[in-house]
Amino acid sequence: MGSATSELPSSRTPLRDTAETGLKIVVVGGFGVGKTTLVRSVSEIRPLNTEEVMTQAGAGVDRIPESTGKNTTTVAFDFGRISLNDRLVLYLFGAPGQKRFWFLWDRLFSGTLGAVVLVDTRRMDESWYAIDRLEHHGTPFVVAVNRFDDDTARHSLQEIRAALALPDHVPLIDCDARVRSSGKDVLITLVDHLHHLARERELTA
Template sequence: MDSKPFLEPGPEEPARPQPPLPVKIVVAGGFGVGKTTTVSVISEIPLLTTEAAMTEVAAAIDRTGHVPEKTTTTVALDFGCITIDDEIKLYLFGTPGQDRFGFMWHDLTQGALGALVIVDTRRLEECYAAVDYFEHHDIPFVVAANRFHGKLEHHLDDVRWALAVSDETPLISFDARHRRSVRDALLSVLHMSLAKAEYPG
C-alpha cells in the first residue's frame, strides 16, 4: 500500500506584501528654526518630543530675540515618521538646537541616510554648526530656509554664500507650518541621499 504524504500540497499562497524600507532622516539646525514644527506637521503618528519649559536664564543664553513666542525647547530629540509609499517609510529625528546639547548629535545621526538642515535667514550664524557637522561627517544634507511669516530675510544665493555650502548641496526654501511644503523638503533629502548612495563621490 502506497503511503500518502501527511499534508497534500495546497494552492499557492499569494506573496505577502513586504513592509516599507525604513529610512532615517535627521532634521537639524539652530535654536528655534522650526525643527519641532517640521516633524510634527508631517508625522503620521503623534509627535514624540522631549521639550522642556524655558527658564529666564535659558532664554537669555539661547537668544530668543527673533522668536519671543518660543516658551519651550527640545532637550533631547523629536521623533515622528511618514510613509512615503509602499516601499519607503521615513523615520524623522529632530536634534536639539542648542550647543550645550550637542553631545547627543552623534547618537541621533547614527545610521541616517541624510539630513534636512533648517535655517532661519534672520539668524544665519545659528546654523553654521549644523552645516559644519554634516559636512565633517560626510552625511548628505539639504539646506532648507524656513519662510518665517511667509518670507525670507535674504535671497537663497546670499544664504549659500554666507553658509559657504557648495553648489552640489541643494538649497531650498520651505514653510515648516505647511505639510505639503515639509513633504517636498523631505523628498528633496530622500532623492539626493538615494542618488549619493547609488553613485557616491
C-alpha cells in the same frame, strides 16, 4: 511665523504592510528654527517630543533670540514617522537646537542616512555648526530655508548659498515648516539627493 501646523494627525496611522525600507533622517538647526514644527507637521503618527518650558534659571546659560518667541525647548529629540510611498518610510529625529544640547547631535547622527538643515536667515550663523558636524560625519544633507513672516530681508537662495558657503551639489530649497506639503517636499528632495549620490557611487565603483 507661528508654530501652528497643518493637517496634524488625529490618531495613530499604522505602518503599511508593504513597507520595505526605513531610513533614519535627522532634522538639525539653530534654536527656534522650526525643527519640532517640521516633524509635527509631516508625521503620520502623533509625534514624540521632549519639549520643556524654559525657566529663568536657564537665562544665564542659553542665549534666547527674541525673534523666536519661544517659551519651550527640546531637551532630547523629537520623533516622527512619514511614509513617502507604499515601500519607503522615513523615521524623523529632530535634534535639540540650544548649544548646551549639541553634544547629543553626534549620537543622533549614528545610523543616519541623511539630514535636513533648517535655516532661519535672521540668524544664519547658527546653521554653520550643523553643517560642519554633518560634513565631519560624512552625512549627506539638504538645506531648507524656513521663511518666517517677519523676515523682511528675504534673501535669495543664491545669496544664502553664498553666505553658508554651500557647495553646488548640496540642495537648497525654501520651505514653510508649518505646512505638511512643504515639509514633505523637503524630505522628498533629501531622498532624491540620496538616490543621486548612490547612483554616483555605483558609477565610480
